[in-house]
Amino acid sequence: EETYGKEAVTEGGFRVITTLDYELQKKAEEIVKKWALQNEERFNAENAALVATDPRTGQILAMVGSRDYFDTEIEGNFNVATARRQPGSAFKPFVYAAAFQKGYTPETVLFDLQTEFSVECTPEGKPYVEGNEDRCYKPENYDQLYIGPVTLRSALAESRNVPSVKTLYLAGLKESLRLAREIGITTLGSPGQYGLTLVLGGGEVTLLEMVGAYGVFANDGERNSTVAILRIEDKAGAVVGAYEPRPTRTLSADIARNISSILSDEEARAPTFGRGSYLYFKDRAVGVKTGTTNDYRDAWIIGYTPSLAVGAWAGNNDNTPMEKKVAGFIVAPLWHEFMEVALAGVEPERFAVPPRQKIPLEAPPVLRGVWQGGKNYFVDRVSGKRATEYTPPETLEERVVREVHTILHWVNKDAPLQGNASKGAGDSQYERWEFPIRAWAAAQGVPDETEAVIPSEEDSVHGPFNAPVLSLSGLTAGSAHRADETIPVTVTSTGRFPLGKVDFFVGGVYVGSAARAPFTFSFKPKDVEALGEQAELRVIGYDTVFNKRELVIPFSVTP
Known part of the structure; x- marks a missing residue:
């Protein structure tokens, strides 16, 4: 009505063609009712x-708002897919993506204590003011293990x-909310309305928008x-309105691929979910995250392939709690x-593989997965x-110097x-994070070291x-x-360590x-792409401890 007016909608004979896949919609309704x-x-x-979309277009393929539209006992005509509910841990990927944007890496180490x-x-x-115990915040892991x-x-x-x-503290509350909005979550308020519980699902979102946001990960950040x-057609068949795709880049492809x-890493999630769980699909890459609210009022799961994003929710419309089971079961x-x-x-x-992130050696080692200390040095293993x-x-x-x-x-x-x-001076969280870590290190028998552990002698190998x-031998300079001539060459060496490998390059082409004696190789000039009349053979020889030297022999090529 806002676009075309009430009269046009009620009397214009409009024909509306939706994005729904009829067969998928039918199956979605059956499956939702069965499991509910x-x-x-x-x-x-x-x-x-349940909501299913195509991440490449944003088109909704199926939407089921309740188990039965006509079931008045559960308010079945209320569309839960567009209702605001707390997402539990299903919100976590947005926070981790915000942390990656800031420069943290998948290998960055934190302490789970x-x-x-x-x-x-x-x-x-313990509260600083007696009686304020409810103001303390010490979140628990679902399995009570640290x-x-x-x-x-x-x-x-x-x-x-x-x-x-x-991770939320490091990424920043404001930055995490900004990212969530940019990838499609519109129901969240200002940073002042939330605390660190946001990462555990402390805000309210809709299933439809969550599926759309996960679709950004599926679609390489677009x-x-x-x-x-x-599209909409009038009674004469003329198109009066049509869908036009407008993809926007809201997340870098590298970060989307990391998420x-x-x-989709079956091995990485196995300690929590086991192998072969309902999150796993044989021979398919499926990214998936579950979420359960602390009070067990909402159970979520959202997963995707590059061409399909599907989210499902279970619970009660009146917000009464379920049995204390995680979303993986419900x-x-x-x-x-x-x-x-x-x-x-x-x-x-398959999802595109994220590039291996190169962290400068002068950057803190903890970003490369080294948690034992921050003062790094390098040694020769030989x-x-x-x-x-x-x-x-x-x-x-x-x-690192262990500390x-x-x-x-x-x-x-x-x-x-x-x-x-x-x-860490001046950081309000420093002392709180440091206290259990130092206690853990002492209990594990991991004492601090001094810089005296750094070798004073330099690599002499x-x-x-x-x-x-x-x-x-086999080729002389000039x-x-x-x-079409076959040119066999053999490389020998003298030195402290025996030769271990030789690489051959002709005209700059490998x-x-x-890899073993005799170090012999043959080639025909015509087999080397774009080789000119004046060429060169370059050999790089490595000894068994990886010392190397190269030798260059120029030669000419005749028809």
């Missing part, structure tokens, strides 16, 4: 909802609460707004069955001595790649003085060879290797 009735009996969860986050309470969890150092990758895949709350109508890589079977139906006959798809500019990457090993602290000791939380000269001296 079972959940009512098993878990006191009488209702359920019981932690008091409230500044109104001591690090031990596993110590854990990467962000594992923390998200396993849905561990304590490191997720820390957002397509969810749409239900393809998809984590959420709503995952419903979601899994629909995914199986929707993907039947569809060729398996000699055990301090590395030099000649130590090859193959034998270079990063070590176990919170990440806030090592990084500037708002610019983590820069390090933290203040060592690697350098020009030990590099192999190469000799080559010699001429026909294009043509092969020899």
